[in-house]
Amino acid sequence: MANMGIRGSLAPIVVRVLTLLKTLEERGNTFVFQWIRGHCGIRGNEEADAAAATAHQARTTVPIVFSRGDRRSYLRRVTAVLANQQQRRDVPTQSLLHTVDPVLSCRLPRNLPRPVKSLLHKLRLNVAFTPFYRHQLGCDISPCCPECAVPATVAHLLLFCRQYTREGEYLRSQYEAHCNQPLTLPSILGPWDTPVSQRTALRSVVEFLRRTGLLDIL
Template sequence: MAESSSGPGLTEDLFAEAVMDTSDFAGFPSDSPVIGRPAKTKKPRLHGYTKPVPSPTSSEPTSSSNNSTQGWRLDPSHTIVAAELYGILQALKYLAANRTLPAVICTDSRSSLQLLQQAFPSSYTQLVATIQAHLHLLPTGAVHLQWVPSHAGLHGNEAADKAAKHAATSADQTAQVPFDFSELKSVVHRNIWKFWQAKWTSIRGQFALGMIKPSVHPWAHHMLQTRRFETLFARLRLGTAPLNKSLFQIRQAPSPLCPSCQVPETAHHYLIVCTEYAEARSQLRRQINSQGILVLSLETLLGGDITSSPTWPQTCRAVENFISSTHRFDP
């Protein structure tokens, strides 16, 4: 497989040179393809320039012989490769029905052609097997599979892209294309996350953690200075830190109230409100303000959904310094 990089003009020149001597081949782009007549060959081959694969949810063959296009709307859960393979399959069906042979099917999906070259493909086995079966029914060498770069200024490619976009947004009936195992796995995984998120959203107000973390996505890992701080952060998030409210619930404190403020001593009270630690909190505020965090809240101090922020390690250090300076959790 030859690879290089080039501008649209060079791409057109090289493609024209490749098709010059094969006027008896009919060009047939398939899903973001381009019209062309490369040299005859009995074995499908790949050559051209590297190009990212686009992301349509539909596929369509375009015939250069009659300038016709046709699109099919696929389920949005299908991948790009599935759409590309389906376009190749429909192109083969078109060729078999109209007997416009010999012909070349051009596609910008390198992955699709690599799968078709494999005797035992690792994915999309049903689609690949169906395409290979259609190829075996046609005369040897009658169909050539050609890789071409997309968005290189080639007319057939642009026409197919437009047809794909139209099919993806149309109200046409969705084509019945078999799902690959990897696609089904992705669908199941995505819907489990949605179900879990919906369930958490409906009940999170009942839990201390729910007031800090609105999403079910995992915390970004960041190692704190000591195991002691790891434990304290977790317990502050869960509302089980050794503060008077939680200690009173397990009969380890005579009162749930803060000795200084005479209100329930919770994680929010300790970190955000308590006047006993006003000086330490001023230092905490200066440190996190320097990181662009302007609001003191449990979500900003204990993580919430911001643990992937580049400033989160500095925020952790500031909270650790606050905890150390208050001596509230000293043995």
């Protein structure tokens, strides 16, 4: 009986009923199960309905086995809260991720193309292959933007680089016209108020990344 694969909070009760059924059948009894709708005048059925209603009002508790399904559900809820708390503690307050999304509430749409989603995550984590980051890895001699002669960070490439002036003006105009908020790193890489505003902003950001070639470069 212990290996019947019955799950859920009612598993102990079901197993107990089946155990009694098996015991009685071994003694020569035969049983036929039939569903009977409630309140149909059958005495035993009426008594069962009354007992079920009374049980909801009773203040006494009856201990039952903590089923495997209940344990799994409880642990899932507890670990989800703990994981979220730990995740927030692991984000340094000086990091770009903390700047754009301090409570880690941003969720990117599932239907985003994988290269786009991957780049947005890298930008948020400040590990996109900008000249500044490549220099930190020892892959580039200079961390500076060849056009502007300043560190080519994520913020510089998305907001200030003269090489992408025309594309940046397009992105800024789209934000002013459709997103009702200024163009900043949090408004590009952070959470949005509604799914509609998120889709609108992401369309503009993805178009900017494609026009500048940053989608392939970074």
